[in-house]
Amino acid sequence: MSGVFSPTRAKIKERTLRTDKWWLQPLLTFGVLFSFVIYATFRAFENKNYFVEESHLISPFYSPCLSESCEPAATIGGWTPFSAEIFNFALSPALIILIFPLGFRMTCYYYRKAYYRSFWFSPPACGVAEPHEKYTGETRLPLLGQNIHRYFFYAGLVFNVILTYDAIISFRNKEGEWGHMTLGSLVLVLSSALLWFYSLSCHTCRHTVGGRLKHFSKHPVRYKLWTTVSVLNTKHQQFAWFSLAAVAFADIYVRQVASGAWSNPIFF
Amino acid sequence: MARSIKLRIWRGDSTDGGLKDVVVEANEGEVVLDVIHRVQATQMGDLAVRWNCKAGKCGSCSMEINGKPRLACMTQVASFGEEETITVTPLRAFPIIKDLVTDVSFNYKKAMEIPAYEPPAELAPGEARMEQIDVERSQEFRKCIECFLCQDVCHVVRDHEENKKSFAGPRFLMRMAELDFHPLDQRKTRKQEAQEQHGLGFCNITKCCTEVCPEHIKITDNALIPMKERVADVKYDPVRWLGSKIRKREGL
Numbered sequence: 001m002s003g004v005f006s007p008t009r010a011k012i013k014e015r016t017l018r019t020d021k022w023w024l025q026p027l028l029t030f031g032v033l034f035s036f037v038i039y040a041t042f043r044a045f046e047n048k049n050y051f052v053e054e055s056h057l058i059s060p061f062y063s064p065c066l067s068e069s070c071e072p073a074a075t076i077g078g079w080t081p082f083s084a085e086i087f088n089f090a091l092s093p094a095l096i097i098l099i100f101p102l103g104f105r106m107t108c109y110y111y112r113k114a115y116y117r118s119f120w121f122s123p124p125a126c127g128v129a130e131p132h133e134k135y136t137g138e139t140r141l142p143l144l145g146q147n148i149h150r151y152f153f154y155a156g157l158v159f160n161v162i163l164t165y166d167a168i169i170s171f172r173n174k175e176g177e178w179g180h181m182t183l184g185s186l187v188l189v190l191s192s193a194l195l196w197f198y199s200l201s202c203h204t205c206r207h208t209v210g211g212r213l214k215h216f217s218k219h220p221v222r223y224k225l226w227t228t229v230s231v232l233n234t235k236h237q238q239f240a241w242f243s244l245a246a247v248a249f250a251d252i253y254v255r256q257v258a259s260g261a262w263s264n265p266i267f268f
Numbered sequence: 269m270a271r272s273i274k275l276r277i278w279r280g281d282s283t284d285g286g287l288k289d290v291v292v293e294a295n296e297g298e299v300v301l302d303v304i305h306r307v308q309a310t311q312m313g314d315l316a317v318r319w320n321c322k323a324g325k326c327g328s329c330s331m332e333i334n335g336k337p338r339l340a341c342m343t344q345v346a347s348f349g350e351e352e353t354i355t356v357t358p359l360r361a362f363p364i365i366k367d368l369v370t371d372v373s374f375n376y377k378k379a380m381e382i383p384a385y386e387p388p389a390e391l392a393p394g395e396a397r398m399e400q401i402d403v404e405r406s407q408e409f410r411k412c413i414e415c416f417l418c419q420d421v422c423h424v425v426r427d428h429e430e431n432k433k434s435f436a437g438p439r440f441l442m443r444m445a446e447l448d449f450h451p452l453d454q455r456k457t458r459k460q461e462a463q464e465q466h467g468l469g470f471c472n473i474t475k476c477c478t479e480v481c482p483e484h485i486k487i488t489d490n491a492l493i494p495m496k497e498r499v500a501d502v503k504y505d506p507v508r509w510l511g512s513k514i515r516k517r518e519g520l
């Protein structure tokens with residue numbers, strides 16, 4: 001018997017004496033993350049309905065579209081370095097790029113807290129004994145690998161630029177003339193804006209802009225940046241959820257429009 | 269207006285023990301420590317409880333109230349429902365001595381293992397000058413009252429006795445961060461030591477320390493995560509490692 005049941009500790013048989021609904025938070029987190037993973041997996045393999053040519057909408061799950069199977073208008077200037085097939089299986093363009101946003105969120109300090117608690121019960125909630133006999137945390141592989149979060153952060157910035165570009169080019173009409181807008185443009189703007197807030201509030205961002213300094217007084221500009229990012233950082237959890245929801249919704253929206261289920265209202 | 273409330277208090281020692289039900293008067297505005305004292309004065313003369321300031325500043329009255337690590341002197345009786353039984357136990361991460369008193373010496377041992385502040389050699393005592401914005405960051409951590417509620421709740425040691433030897437706990441990893449942020453501290457190896465000797469890697473940033481801290485110190489966000497990032501700088505980031513070999517940028 002280890003942990004709270006160790007021989008030296010006060011003899012209490014309950015694994016927690018908490019009387020509040022401590023299980024609710026991990027349950028909700030599990031529910032939402034699990035649904036997202038299921039949906040994203042389905043979409044990543046679906047390999048269609050990710051592009052609406054006439055309103056220039058591309059799903060964030062499929063952008064940048066780098067496969068030879070991509071419709072030319074969905075690519076970035078026709079650049080398709082990846083083959084459409086791998087070992088005779090059709091390779092969805094989403095699968096080529098998925099590792100970056102996925103890796104970014106998997107190694108995010110906030111999501112780590114969320115899934116360590118809700119998927120791994122380590123711990124399920126504060127003061128509730130975890131079920132595991134042994135625990136080494138992030139001291140060894142594979143979890144030691146969480147330390148590469150900064151590289152995913154850099155990649156995430158590149159993706160933000162691309163998705164912002166996607167949002168901008170949606171301000172065109174069927175003929176490709178600028179100065180027009182559809183509901184889809186709004187959806188893409190919202191999701192790329194929230195992605196920026198998510199990235200800029202990241203702990204690695206906070207560290208990079210100024211957190212690693214010892215002498216703020218010698219770096220006034222970086223100190224100012226650090227102060228700003230620190231404010232955003234306190235809302236990182238909220239940005240994590242809002243941006244996830246916005247990206248999922250943008251994908252659903254594009255999918256529905258592309259498949260003809262929804263129409264894409266034109267504002268002007 | 270006095271009313272009767274139901275308490276369940278853990279009584280016992282290292283050999284055995286259990287929860288005992290009592291009914292006791294509580295006056296308006298009283299805290300859990302007050303009613304524990306009333307139980308001690310009227311019904312359980314030998315009830316052991318540690319306390320000192322009754323003002324949330326000495327960190328002595330740490331215990332677990334309805335399963336949550338809290339200061340008994342800062343927990344209002346009125347924050348519980350009229351009919352609710354309030355369960356009071358000793359801290360569950362440390363060895364029990366008697367009733368509500370545990371042996372917290374683990375924490376003193378860990379405190380001693382943290383290498384002390386190393387001032388610049390050329391400065392005589394009293395000569396150090398620092399700018400406010402340089403010390404601000406570590407000042408948050410100086411609010412710590414050493415109640416060890418964070419040390420108690422941290423699952424790394426609470427749920428795994430065997431990790432106690434290799435993990436300093438949030439309070440002392442925060443101390444490592446405080447010194448690493450310190451503009452005048454001369455010790456160059458704190459990041460490596462935090463990771464290799466004091467167990468920073470055990471922390472999985474699940475934030476229970478932050479949740480229970482009565483001083484509302486953002487232990488995880490402001491000390492542990494920044495420290496993990498600093499460790500990544502020197503140990504897990506090949507680009508920065510290379511950069512540090514090419515141009516010396518210590519003490520930025």
Ligand code: SF4
Nearest residue numbers: 422471472474475477
């Ligand atoms: S955030 Fe880290 S140090 Fe704090 S309680 Fe959780 S595991 Fe322990």
Ligand code: SF4
Nearest residue numbers: 412413415416418481
């Ligand atoms: S950091 Fe907070 S919880 Fe931990 S010992 Fe200090 S005051 Fe108590």
Ligand code: FES
Nearest residue numbers: 108109110202203
């Ligand atoms: S994205 Fe969450 S901490 Fe970096």
Ligand code: FES
Nearest residue numbers: 321322327329341
């Ligand atoms: S008695 Fe001092 S903190 Fe409670």
